[in-house]
Amino acid sequence: xxxxKVGHEHRETGLNCHDYGFINDTVKCVVDGCSEGLHSEIxxxxxxxxxxxxxxxxxxxxxxxxxxxxxxxxxxxYLCFTILFIEETEDSFIVNYCGDGFIIKQKHDxxxxxxxxxxxxxxxxxxxxxTDKKYLSHYKDGVEIQQSIFPKSEYKxxxxxxxxxxxxxDKEYEQEFINLLEKGKESAVKRLVNREYKHFKDDITxxx
Amino acid sequence: MSEELDILGMDEVEIENTSVxxxxxxxxxxxxxxxxxxxxxxxxxxxxxxxxxxxxxALLNSKEVDEILVARxxxxxxxxxxxxxKVSEFDTVYSASGMTALYDVIVEGKDxxxxxxxxxxxxxxxxxxxxxxxxxxxxxxxxxxxxxxxxSIKYLNDEEITTAFIxxxxxxxxxxxxxxFKNILNVGGSAAExxxxxxxxxxxxxxxxxxxxxxxxxxxxx
Numbered sequence: 001x002x003x004x005k006v007g008h009e010h011r012e013t014g015l016n017c018h019d020y021g022f023i024n025d026t027v028k029c030v031v032d033g034c035s036e037g038l039h040s041e042i043x044x045x046x047x048x049x050x051x052x053x054x055x056x057x058x059x060x061x062x063x064x065x066x067x068x069x070x071x072x073x074x075x076x077x078y079l080c081f082t083i084l085f086i087e088e089t090e091d092s093f094i095v096n097y098c099g100d101g102f103i104i105k106q107k108h109d110x111x112x113x114x115x116x117x118x119x120x121x122x123x124x125x126x127x128x129x130x131t132d133k134k135y136l137s138h139y140k141d142g143v144e145i146q147q148s149i150f151p152k153s154e155y156k157x158x159x160x161x162x163x164x165x166x167x168x169x170d171k172e173y174e175q176e177f178i179n180l181l182e183k184g185k186e187s188a189v190k191r192l193v194n195r196e197y198k199h200f201k202d203d204i205t206x207x208x
Numbered sequence: 209m210s211e212e213l214d215i216l217g218m219d220e221v222e223i224e225n226t227s228v229x230x231x232x233x234x235x236x237x238x239x240x241x242x243x244x245x246x247x248x249x250x251x252x253x254x255x256x257x258x259x260x261x262x263x264x265x266a267l268l269n270s271k272e273v274d275e276i277l278v279a280r281x282x283x284x285x286x287x288x289x290x291x292x293x294k295v296s297e298f299d300t301v302y303s304a305s306g307m308t309a310l311y312d313v314i315v316e317g318k319d320x321x322x323x324x325x326x327x328x329x330x331x332x333x334x335x336x337x338x339x340x341x342x343x344x345x346x347x348x349x350x351x352x353x354x355x356x357x358x359x360s361i362k363y364l365n366d367e368e369i370t371t372a373f374i375x376x377x378x379x380x381x382x383x384x385x386x387x388x389f390k391n392i393l394n395v396g397g398s399a400a401e402x403x404x405x406x407x408x409x410x411x412x413x414x415x416x417x418x419x420x421x422x423x424x425x426x427x428x429x430x
Contacts, residue, residue, distance in 0.1 A: 190234040195332030 034080035093158035104159035164204030266410035272417035311350035
């Protein structure tokens with residue numbers, strides 16, 4: 001299941017969808033560009049394009065800085081985005097993340113639970129590792145990719161989502177949304193987001 | 209009481225057409241095909257059956273087939289406007305006799321199309337539509353007036369629904385212009401031209417399904 005929808009406030013203010021993602025044979029990835037950046041989707045999509053080709057995260061940023069100058073303004077406008085990706089081993093799902101979002105845990109009885117990844121007011125953007133420290137008010141010592149591991153003996157599937165998923169909680173359609181996720185009804189989830197578009201203010205990307 | 213009626217109405221829309229649960233997509237292209245079954249088409253019954261089969265096969269073999277729902281409407285002395293169904297369910301049976309209730313089929317076809325579109329949009333579907341008529345002649349038996357049919361076409365055009373008319377043999381070209389269809393295809397009155405017309409219609413439907421935004425004019429793809 002891959003869902004990528006632009007948020008209502010992005011539409012109203014004329015911002016592009018800052019979320020992106022991809023699935024290939026070895027990695028599932030979602031990224032969420034900072035909404036304060038004017039063109040965050042550029043960095044987010046470039047990152048996905050290169051990550052999908054197998055480059056490491058540090059290699060990707062070095063490549064990006066070959067076309068986008070490493071200035072504070074460029075970093076703010078183009079390169080602040082969260083990164084969440086899943087890799088699999090024979091017996092576990094490994095979620096890697098830098099920044100906020102959600103982990104979607106589906107047990108073998110198909111029931112779904114959510115873990116919120118929350119950095120508070122300041123999401124951890126990996127680009128801070130390449131940013132001149134004098135421009136940083138937080139994370140001056142850099143940020144790291146963190147990891148959570150989920151055994152396949154306990155979970156049927158593990159998914160990831162950007163923080164736009166927060167707009168399902170405490171809403172009339174919350175249970176309907178979860179039921180559709182549990183049943184793997186991708187088109188129906190997309191229709192629900194379309195139907196309730198005014199509630200989904202932020203971009204949302206889900207991979208399960 | 210009115211709420212009950214609304215609920216009944218909505219059920220009817222889903223019963224008559226394809227229910228949302230049966231559509232494994234968030235986008236759909238609704239294709240209305242009105243087919244002239246009047247007596248003047250009597251010499252082309254077998255060619256029409258072949259053309260309808262080819263039309264169906266072309267859509268079935270396209271990548272866009274899962275995004276297409278087709279409603280067939282027949283008009284002669286009376287009209288029969290079917291629901292929007294998957295292409296695999298498209299009926300290719302054809303017979304011809306009687307007169308031409310063109311205006312009636314346009315008015316009822318527009319009403320049913322717009323009702324279903326509204327229903328689907330309320331369910332979160334992204335909906336485009338094509339309203340196509342095939343006819344070889346002017347109206348001869350409708351209860352509705354030409355002004356009613358013209359208002360229906362105007363409504364469809366205003367809603368950016370593609371309106372298309374295939375004039376078989378050229379006899380219906382003037383009425384198609386008077387009704388203000390945005391796309392009018394004139395074909396000759398022969399079996400070969402009939403097949404060409406439906407071949408063009410299937411290509412045009414497939415192309416319109418590929419587009420993100422409805423192409424209200426320049427619909428016919430030769």
